[in-house]
Amino acid sequence: MGAKVPRNFRLLEELEKGEKGLGAEACSYGLDDGSDLLMTNWNGTILGPPHSVHENRIYSLKIHCGDNYPDQPPTVTFVSKVNVPCVDQKTGEVDPTKLPCLQQWKREFTMETILIELRRYMALPQNKKLPQPPEGSTY
Amino acid sequence: MALPKRIIKETERLMAEPVPGITAVPHEENLRYFDVTVDGPSQSPYEGGTFKLELFLPDDYPMTPPKVRFLTKIYHPNIDRLGRICLDVLKSNWSPALQIRTILLSIQALLGAPNPDDPLANDVAQRWKEDQNAAIQTAREWTAQYAKV
Secondary structure (H helix, E strand, O other): OOOOOOHHHHHHHHHHHHHHOOOOOOEEEEEOOOOOOOOOEEEEEEEOOOOOOOOOOEEEEEEEOOOOOOOOOOEEEEOEOOOOOOEOOOOOEEOOOOOHHHHOOOOOOOHHHHHHHHHHHHOOOOOOOOOOOOOOOEO | OOOOHHHHHHHHHHHHOOOOOEEEEEEOOEEEEEEEEEEOOOOOOOOOOEEEEEEEOOOOOOOOOOEEEEOOOOOEOOEOOOOEEOOHHHOOOOOOOOOHHHHHHHHHHHHHOOOOOOOOOHHHHHHHHHOHHHHHHHHHHHHHHHOOO
């Protein structure tokens, strides 16, 4: 096991990866407030997976990295309405017990891990045909 | 995971012979992660301020430089809004012969000698070039507002 990267330096690494666009093509993320020295609140987007009802939709999310990130997972909330079982239909919050990467969180996971897994989750056979709220509606 | 001897020695020396105007204290649960303070140099707009920073020694230190960031807001052309520092010895001019001590002294020197021609915070650097007196005044105000203990 190597050196344990502290929260803030880990978030700076993620920020730089996100800014350089090295992240997965279909997902992006960045700081909500570029002068927040604590780097707590982030915005994410997921491009709806192809061959599903989500195709060509762009979903916005908010990601909250608390003091104990990345020892603890962030809280993730959809801003754009989406109908999938892991998302609370009143608040848009992702239920951490229903998304494997949040339920079995590991320190090496990143915000990108979560966004990619959410996108895969939307494309699962049982989720890809669920009726969806109108495009562009928000919680 | 044992801490390399080099890091232990550097830490011991930082404690035994502290650099005037600089403190660096490792976190108990992560001895590669330091809470740092740097006093603003005299005759600079940062005089009278005590700036908090954080420093982390990555796995391959000292083959790669420490990671350092300001935690106190500061108005300086080579330090951006997230406290990231543009300083050659933290990047291409790093050498394993340098140490935590020398890096922190370089950062303190950077406060005394801002370099708007190699900016990280573009808006600050531009103002520094266009109206240096006004920029220095802002730097003083920020010091008074954010860096007084």
